[in-house]
Structures are given as C-alpha cells and as structure tokens.
Amino acid sequence: MSTPSLAAGGIMKFAKVRYSCLGCKATLAPGDTTLCKHCRNKVICQMLDALGLLLGPFLLAFEDRCK
Numbered sequence: 001m002s003t004p005s006l007a008a009g010g011i012m013k014f015a016k017v018r019y020s021c022l023g024c025k026a027t028l029a030p031g032d033t034t035l036c037k038h039c040r041n042k043v044i045c046q047m048l049d050a051l052g053l054l055l056g057p058f059l060l061a062f063e064d065r066c067k
C-alpha cells in the first residue's frame with residue numbers, strides 16, 4: 001500500500017535535519033526538536049502524576065486518561 005510519490009516525499013523529508021527524541025531516541029517528526037508525541041504525552045502524564053500528589057483527587061481524571 002505504498003505509492004512512489006509518497007515514498008519520494010519521505011526521502012525528501014529525511015534529507016532535512018532530523019532530531020532524535022530525548023526519551024525514546026525515535027526520529028522526530030519535522031518541527032519537533034526534543035520529544036516525540038508519545039514521550040511528550042508521557043512527560044505530561046508524569047507532570048500530572050506529580051501534581052496529583054499535591055492536588056490529589058482533582059487530577060484523577062487526567063491520570064486515568066494516561067493509563
């Protein structure tokens with residue numbers, strides 16, 4: 001299920017500077033320079049976990065979403 005034009009576009013993208021995710025070392029999408037979407041979500045979840053220790057029940061809904 002691959003078209004030649006899409007493959008060529010992918011190669012062109014790889015010609016640009018690509019950053020690696022600081023968390024999982026995955027190649028980042030163009031525009032991302034630190035964390036991939038997955039790790040960004042994880043960091044947000046960790047922050048919410050830390051906040052959850054302080055704020056308790058208020059953030060339970062967010063923590064549930066991260067699991």
Ligand SMILES: [Zn+2]
Nearest residue numbers: 021024036039
């Ligand atoms: Zn990552």
